[in-house]
Amino acid sequence: MASEQDGRPAVRIARLWDGSSPRLSRRSMLRSMAFFALAAQGAAACGVGAAPPTADSAAPDGSPARNDVDEPVLNFYNWTDYIDEDTIPGFQEETGIRVVYDNFSSNDELEAKIASGAAGYDLVVPTDNFLRRFLRSDLLRPLDHDLLTNLDNLGSRFRTADYDSGNRFSVPWAWGTTGLAYSPARLDTEVTSLSAFDLPSAQGRSILLDEARDGLALGMLALGHDPNSTDPAELDEAVDFLLELKSGLGQITSDVIEPLSSGQAPLAQAYSGDVFQAQEVNPDLVYVIPEEGGLSWVDVLCIPKDAPHAENAHRFIDHILRPEVGARLAEAVQYGSPNDAALPLIDEALRNDPLVYPPEDELARLPFTADLGPEVEARYADAWTRVKTG
Known part of the structure; x- marks a missing residue:
């Protein structure tokens, strides 16, 4: 589905992360601002450059290398605005493994890189519905559970999830919902519906x-349809709805944090944690699941099939699964933690926020984005192109 674009705002920074870099207050600014500040520290703190070099991708017999280059390096490819500033320095200090950190802006961008077989990444963070696409294309290697001593810290919902039951190929990083962000002061009303x-x-x-x-x-929900519908007629109706909606939009973009925090956009479809980050700058913002419903999703850690440092990737995953590390990550990114052992350590206000951890009745209105299979996914990609270009 190469035409599909999805994800959070893009910052393309490849860097060597130095644990001695100054630590920034996680509550004082947006994560994107923190990343630019870190990048500006200079060569002593980080190296800015191209994607990591690729190790030999094939064994002498021509089979895919089961690899492991024996060097203390981890090449990590993650969404932007999506990590605690202490996570990588803490891992580096504890293990001596140097992290090369790079960001992507969409699952499609990630898929293209990994499918090329030449990216050299050891650890990547696709969304759950794309994980199944990666598995169909044989792009991932199974996890070695013997190296994941903290795996039992995951909540049962994330150990039995249908996208990867038993965590054979993935471990959840964070989860959230897709709803609406709005400014009551700018709109001069309360928002409860997509009619806003x-x-x-x-x-x-x-x-x-x-x-x-x-x-x-959003179009499906506004029309009362299942957001995972496979009905071509309903998909066409959603396209028509969105084309009409488009005439009154400001923009179609995944970069919502800055427009929301600056007050430029008084209303946006948005990912929950992006709104909570923007609220740190603009406390007037409100996040709501509209009465028509929304979506749930999980972003997961997994190891590409040709990863040159797979054992180091396992060590990082196990590090993230530690309760104190998982708790700090959740507080930084403002998304739900899949780590049950971390929950008691998370700030009580965040832990008890029903917008971050919706109750069961609310979750029923927030289905996961289903993998609809290659044919239907391609139909959705074509439909989105019609919306974007129509």
Whole structure:
């Protein structure tokens, strides 16, 4: 589905992460601002450059290398605005493994890199529905559970999830929901429904996420359809709805944090944690699951089949699964933690926030984005292209 774009705002920084870098207050600024500050520290703190070099990808007999280059390096490819500033320095200090950290802006970008077989990444973070695509394309290696001593810290929901039951190929990084962000002061009303996009005060300034499944789900939900519908007629109806909606939008983009925090956008379809980060700068913002419903999703850690340092990737995954590390990550990114052992350590206000950890009845209105199979996924990609270009 190469035409589909999805994800969070893009910052393409490949760098060697130095644990001696100054630590920034996680509550004082957006994660994106923290990344630019870290990158600006200079050569003594980080190296900015191209993606990591690729190790030999094949064994002498021509089979894929089971690899492991014996060097203390981990090449990590993650979404932007999506890590605690202490995570990598803490791992480096404890293990002596040097982390080369790079960011991507969409699952499609990630898939293209990994499918090329020449990216050299050891650890990547796809979303759950893309994980199944990666598995169909044989892009991942199974996890060695003997190296994951903290795996039992995961909640049962994430050990039995249908996208990877038993965590054979993945371990969840964070999870969240897709709903609406809005400014009561700017819109001069409370928002409870997707009909808010029709408000005069939202015209020309609202945002629709630039991601096929999320964007089309908004159209499906507004029309009372299942956001995972496989019905071509319903998909066409969603396209028509979004084309009409598009005339009153400000923009279609996945870069929602800055427009929300600056007040430029008074209404946006958005990922939950992005809104909570933007609230640190703009406390007027409110996040809501509209009455029509929304989506749930999980981003997962997994190891590409040709990873040159797979054992180091396992060590990082096990590090993340430690309760104190998982708790700090959750507090930094403002998304739900899949780590049950970390929950008691997470700030009580965050842990008890129903927008971060929705109750069971609310989760029923927030289905996961289903993998609909190659044919239907391609249909969604084509439908999104019609929305974007129509």
